[in-house]
Every structure is written in C-alpha cells, then in structure tokens.
Amino acid sequence: MSASLEKGVRVLKEVIDAPIASYFSSCVHCGLCAEACLFYTETGDPKYTPIHKLEPLRRVYEQEYTLLGRVAKWLHLSKPITDAELAEWQELVYNSCTLCGRCSLVCPVGNDIVYMVRKLREGMAISGHAPNGVIEATRRTVELGSPMGVKLHAVKAQMKHVEAETGIPIPLDVEGAEYMVQLSSMEIINFPEYLSAVARIMKQAGKTWTLCSTGFEATNAGIQIGVSDLARVIVSRIVEGAERLKVKCVISPECGHAYTAIRWEGPNLIGRPFTFQVKHILEVLDEFRAQGLIKTEGMETDRLSFHDPCQITRRGGVIQQQRNLMQMVAANFVEMPDAGKYNWCCGGGGGVSANEEADELRLSAFKRKKAQLEAVKPDRLVTACAVCRTTLEEGLEHYQMDLPVLGLTELIAEHLVESGDGDRKGA
Amino acid sequence: MNELQFLTWVRGPGLDIALGIFLLGVLWRLMEIYSLGRKKDLAAPRHAPGASGWHTILRRSLPPPGMVKRSPVSYIGGYIFHVGLAIIVFLFVPHIKLIEGLTGLSWPGLPSQVIDAVTVVTLAAMVVVLVDRINKPVKRYLSTFQDWFTWALTFLPVLTGYLAVKHLFLPYTTMLALHILSAELLLVFIPFTKLFHVFTVFGSRWYNGAINGHKGVPV
Numbered sequence: 225m226s227a228s229l230e231k232g233v234r235v236l237k238e239v240i241d242a243p244i245a246s247y248f249s250s251c252v253h254c255g256l257c258a259e260a261c262l263f264y265t266e267t268g269d270p271k272y273t274p275i276h277k278l279e280p281l282r283r284v285y286e287q288e289y290t291l292l293g294r295v296a297k298w299l300h301l302s303k304p305i306t307d308a309e310l311a312e313w314q315e316l317v318y319n320s321c322t323l324c325g326r327c328s329l330v331c332p333v334g335n336d337i338v339y340m341v342r343k344l345r346e347g348m349a350i351s352g353h354a355p356n357g358v359i360e361a362t363r364r365t366v367e368l369g370s371p372m373g374v375k376l377h378a379v380k381a382q383m384k385h386v387e388a389e390t391g392i393p394i395p396l397d398v399e400g401a402e403y404m405v406q407l408s409s410m411e412i413i414n415f416p417e418y419l420s421a422v423a424r425i426m427k428q429a430g431k432t433w434t435l436c437s438t439g440f441e442a443t444n445a446g447i448q449i450g451v452s453d454l455a456r457v458i459v460s461r462i463v464e465g466a467e468r469l470k471v472k473c474v475i476s477p478e479c480g481h482a483y484t485a486i487r488w489e490g491p492n493l494i495g496r497p498f499t500f501q502v503k504h505i506l507e508v509l510d511e512f513r514a515q516g517l518i519k520t521e522g523m524e525t526d527r528l529s530f531h532d533p534c535q536i537t538r539r540g541g542v543i544q545q546q547r548n549l550m551q552m553v554a555a556n557f558v559e560m561p562d563a564g565k566y567n568w569c570c571g572g573g574g575g576v577s578a579n580e581e582a583d584e585l586r587l588s589a590f591k592r593k594k595a596q597l598e599a600v601k602p603d604r605l606v607t608a609c610a611v612c613r614t615t616l617e618e619g620l621e622h623y624q625m626d627l628p629v630l631g632l633t634e635l636i637a638e639h640l641v642e643s644g645d646g647d648r649k650g651a
Numbered sequence: 652m653n654e655l656q657f658l659t660w661v662r663g664p665g666l667d668i669a670l671g672i673f674l675l676g677v678l679w680r681l682m683e684i685y686s687l688g689r690k691k692d693l694a695a696p697r698h699a700p701g702a703s704g705w706h707t708i709l710r711r712s713l714p715p716p717g718m719v720k721r722s723p724v725s726y727i728g729g730y731i732f733h734v735g736l737a738i739i740v741f742l743f744v745p746h747i748k749l750i751e752g753l754t755g756l757s758w759p760g761l762p763s764q765v766i767d768a769v770t771v772v773t774l775a776a777m778v779v780v781l782v783d784r785i786n787k788p789v790k791r792y793l794s795t796f797q798d799w800f801t802w803a804l805t806f807l808p809v810l811t812g813y814l815a816v817k818h819l820f821l822p823y824t825t826m827l828a829l830h831i832l833s834a835e836l837l838l839v840f841i842p843f844t845k846l847f848h849v850f851t852v853f854g855s856r857w858y859n860g861a862i863n864g865h866k867g868v869p870v
C-alpha cells in the first residue's frame with residue numbers, strides 16, 4: 225500500500241460517523257437517487273447513480289466498522305481498497321458530482337448522499353485522486369489568495385473603477401463597520417457590476433460597510449476539492465479579518481459554495497462558533513426590503529426567471545428571499561418547474577466548472593437546465609452565483625440559446641430610487 | 652427426521668435460535684452504527700418550519716414531487732408490498748397468537764379471507780418489483796447477490812404461508828414447517844443484510860432531516 229493510499233484510507237476511516245454508518249446500512253439499492261441526479265438523467269448511464277459514487281467509502285465502512293466485514297477482512301475474504309480503484313472513482317466523485325444535494329432529497333430511506341460525497345472527497349484528495357484543475361485552484365487560493373490568482377491590487381483597481389462610476393467611496397479596512405463585504409474572484413474579474421451594486425444599495429440603506437484587505441476573497445476551493453486543512457486556512461483569513469475589523473456581519477457574495485464554506489462549514493472548520501454573523505447578500509437585501517431600507521422604482525416587464533444556486537437554496541436554506549426580491553422588480557416573474565429547493569443544478573458546482581476533464585459531461589448534463597428553461601421560455605434569466613452564471617452562459621452558448629443571464633443584486637441596484645448628490649443610475 | 656419432528660424442531664429450538672440471533676444481531680448492529688456518534692455542528696442554526704429530523708421521518712414516506720412519474724414501479728410496487736407485508740405479519744390471527752405467546756401482547760386481527768387477498772396482492776407486487784430490478788438498468792447495475800438473496804428471503808415466508816393455509820403442493824405439516832423455517836431464516840438475516848433498513852430507516856431519515864434542518868432546509 226502506497227503512503228498516500230494509506231493516508232487516504234485513514235482519512236476515510238476518520239470521516240465515517242453514525243449518520244454515514246446508518247445511511248450505508250439503510251440503502252436498499254432501489255436506484256431512486258439516480259432519478260434525482262442530472263448526471264444520470266441526462267446520460268442514462270447507471271454508473272452515475274449517486275450511491276454508486278460512494279462505493280469506496282462504503283467498502284471502508286463495511287471492512288472497518290461492521291462485525292461481519294471485519295471477520296471477512298481478517299479471513300482475507302474481502303478485497304482491500306486499491307489506488308487503481310480510487311483512480312477509477314475519481315471521475316465519479318469529482319467530474320460527475322456538483323455536490324448539488326438533490327439526491328439527498330429523494331432517497332426513500334433518507335440517505336443524505338451528498339454529505340457522504342463531501343466526506344469521500346477528503347480521502348480522495350489526500351490520496352492524490354482529485355482532478356488537476358481543482359487542485360490548482362486550491363493551490364492558488366492558498367498561495368496567492370484566490371483561486372483565479374486575483375490579488376489585492378486587482379481589487380483596489382476595481383474599487384477605483386467603481387468609485388469613478390458611482391461616485392461612492394468604497395471603504396477598505398474600516399474598523400467597526402456593520403458589514404464586511406466579501407467578493408468572489410469571478411466577480412472581481414468577470415462581473416464588476418456586483419461591487420457597484422453593493423455600494424449603491426448600502427448607501428441607500430444607510431449602512432456602514434467595508435471590504436477587508438486580508439480577507440476579501442470568499443471562494444474556497446478547499447471545500448470543493450475536499451481538503452479541510454486548506455479550507456480551514458482559507459476560512460481563517462475571513463474570520464481573522466472580520467474579528468480584526470470588529471464587524472457585526474460578513475456578507476457572502478453571489479457565489480454558492482462560498483456561502484456553504486463560510487456559513488455552514490466555517491465554524492466547524494475552525495472548531496468554534498463565530499463571533500459575528502454570516503449572511504448571504506440575498507438575505508441582507510431581503511432584510512433591507514422588509515425593513516423598508518431600500519426603495520425601488522419601475523418594473524422589468526419582460527419574462528424573467530430565477531435559477532436557484534444549489535448551495536444557496538437547497539444546501540444553504542435561502543429559499544424565499546430571492547423570490548421576494550424578484551417580485552419587487554419583475555412584473556413578469558415565472559418559476560421554472562422544480563424551482564426552489566428541488567431546482568436542478570447548472571452542472572458547474574462542486575469544482576466541476578474548474579475541471580476540464582468534466583467539460584463534455586457538464587455540457588450533456590446541461591440538457592436538464594435547457595429543458596427547465598424551455599418549459600417557461602424566459603426572456604432573461606436571473607441568478608445569484610457567479611459560478612452558476614458562467615456555467616449557464618457556457619451551456620446556453622453551446623446549445624445556441626439566446627438568453628442573457630444576470631445577477632439579482634445588480635438587478636435590484638438598477639431599480640433603486642436614487643436621488644441627487646453624485647448618484648447615477650446603473651447601466 | 653419425519654414431518655412432525657421437523658415441525659416440532661422449527662417451532663421449538665429453531666425458533667429460539669432464530670429469535671436469539673435476531674435480537675442479539677439487532678442490538679449489536681444498532682450499537683455498532685449509532686455509537687459512532689457525530690460531531691456537534693458549530694454553525695449557528697437557522698430555524699425553519701418543517702425542518703427537523705422528526706419531520707423528515709414522516710415526510711420521506713411520501714414520494715417527492717415528480718418522482719412517481721420517473722419510477723412508478725418503485726413507488727407503487729414498493730408501497731403495496733411494504734403495507735402488504737405489515738398487514739400479513741401483524742394482522743393475521745395465528746401470527747398475533749404467536750406474538751402473544753412470546754410477549755403477552757395481543758390485538759385484533761383481520762378475517763382470513765382478507766389476509767388471503769392481501770397475500771396474493773403482496774406476492775404479485777413482489778414479483779413485479781423483482782422484474783423491475785431485472786429490467787431497469789440502474790437497479791440491475793446496483794444489484795448484488797444480496798439483493799436477489801434478500802428478495803427470496805422475504806418472498807418465501809409469504810409464499811409458503813399462503814400454500815400452507817391453502818393446503819397446496821405439500822402436506823400441511825410439511826408446508827407449515829417450511830413456512831416457519833423460512834420466516835426464521837428471514838429473522839436471522841435481517842440484522843446482517845440490507846433488510847436492516849427496517850430499523851435504520853428511522854435513524855437515517857432523522858439524521859438527514861436534522862443535518863439539513865440545521866440550515867433551515869426541510870428535506
């Protein structure tokens with residue numbers, strides 16, 4: 225057994241807990257989880273059945289934690305886990321799983337399958353069976369500060385740009401601000417409208433906020449690849465920044481897994497509860513709306529639909545807020561079939577979009593989104609995750625569908641009632 | 652050993668052995684699984700109506716939206732044979748008598764004609780789900796020896812019970828002995844096969860509901 229394999233198996237042994245033991249003991253091989261997974265429904269290939277993706281973890285469970293399995297192992301009746309097996313499973317565990325969690329909603333015996341995929345990735349990554357694209361993104365986040373290699377000067381350049389455009393100063397490292405705003409690399413590079421939208425919204429709501437020079441990046445590839453040690457390093461930057469600036473609340477940007485990383489995994493990674501709150505930007509906007517802190521004018525009149533990012537809705541618990549916000553600015557808001565917690569993944573989450581080996585499969589899986597869109601035929605599609613947004617744009621282009629995709633925060637900002645002193649309406 | 656001795660053995664020592672393995676097996680397996688525990692979730696919880704382990708225990712008994720259409724045989728066949736088995740095991744008068752003999756607990760049963768009909772429907776549903784397992788690529792792909800074996804373990808007691816009551820094929824005594832033996836085999840294997848889901852289904856649903864309920868998602 226190679227040293228890396230040994231480490232991998234040890235990690236798999238460590239991650240197995242009572243829920244996982246219960247799940248494996250309950251599975252009746254009914255195959256219903258396959259019907260919930262876009263990688264199966266769009267390819268028809270049974271190897272993409274969610275529970276099958278966990279076979280290495282199940283074998284470790286059986287051999288290490290069950291009486292009969294231990295007896296079989298002792299008598300050399302069971303095959304030990306091999307590097308070849310893990311290499312074979314890499315495709316199933318990374319390329320064909322976006323950690324979307326839809327399978328966990330349908331299993332009749334109640335198995336939380338995505339919970340187990342996340343844990344299996346810990347063992348896969350440590351034994352060297354994770355895809356290069358995701359390994360590289362993680363390395364860049366740890367060494368350079370962001371998965372796309374974005375550094376502070378890029379953020380500063382964008383702050384300048386937004387200040388010139390909006391006439392609103394962008395605060396950096398302001399101690400005692402109420403909110404600390406996070407960005408994702410994707411937003412810094414591809415979607416500068418986000419920062420400008422936040423600046424305008426905060427100004428109208430009359431809230432104090434700041435960016436943090438040591439913790440501006442929200443993206444956490446450590447979560448996607450499944451290396452908790454690295455995920456912890458990345459999360460700690462945000463925690464230290466928030467505690468140094470004594471903010472009340474950290475705002476996770478329009479990025480799905482960043483929210484899971486900081487809101488749900490964060491405290492568990494660092495081993496203690498946070499001293500500040502964490503909210504997704506949609507939660508904050510909906511609170512402002514409910515408190516009457518932001519006023520909008522005018523309505524979009526074309527047909528708009530909303531794509532729920534898995535990590536924000538099904539895996540994050542932000543389910544109603546985006547709907548309230550859409551109603552606020554869209555006169556013709558239509559829901560796709562299965563919208564909300566049953567929404568289908570764009571196909572790019574969980575590191576899949578950073579993984580070139582998965583490109584072809586991801587585009588096949590996109591047929592699910594295509595069918596959902598064809599059912600309601602919107603004129604534009606709104607979402608709240610930069611990774612979803614790029615994945616959607618690529619998929620739409622591949623299938624030659626002409627459908628603009630935009631972020632909900634910027635849509636809200638476009639409708640703000642802005643008055644006088646240097647404000648100008650966004651494009 | 653003649654028929655009568657065979658029947659006496661399955662009713663006496665056979666039953667004791669089977670019940671012993673079953674009870675110890677169930678206790679062992681439950682301990683083996685749930686004593687592993689889990690880490691406390693340190694993230695601040697979000698509370699939402701309907702999001703808890705208990706809700707999921709109940710909610711998962713109903714098919715999620717769109718699923719019956721995607722896999723009708725699994726749901727319809729599955730419901731029929733699960734409910735059918737429960738009725739046969741717990742509402743057939745001789746079974747209640749047996750349970751009363753073992754535990755002292757008793758409740759009213761159903762008329763035997765009703766049980767007959769339920770049995771026929773249950774057997775038919777089990778054959779249909781077996782054919783579905785053979786036909787559906789996903790089910791066939793997932794199936795291992797255990798899936799076929801546990802199907803037979805569950806099917807045989809129902810079938811032999813029906814044949815015994817109807818005095819078909821073999822003399823009553825032999826068929827009854829075979830029925831009891833097959834039920835004992837079923838008991839022995841429940842803790843050590845996927846049939847153990849009859850116990851862990853509650854724990855699994857609860858964990859799923861609680862873990863996601865912590866985030867405010869009713870699953």
Ligand code: SF4
Pocket residue numbers: 250251252253254255256257258275330331332333334335337
């Ligand atoms: S749906 Fe649940 S019980 Fe059925 S095969 Fe998948 S994990 Fe197993």
Ligand code: SF4
Pocket residue numbers: 260261262263273274277320321322323324325326327328337338341569
């Ligand atoms: S989490 Fe999503 S992509 Fe992964 S196996 Fe489950 S349904 Fe498929």
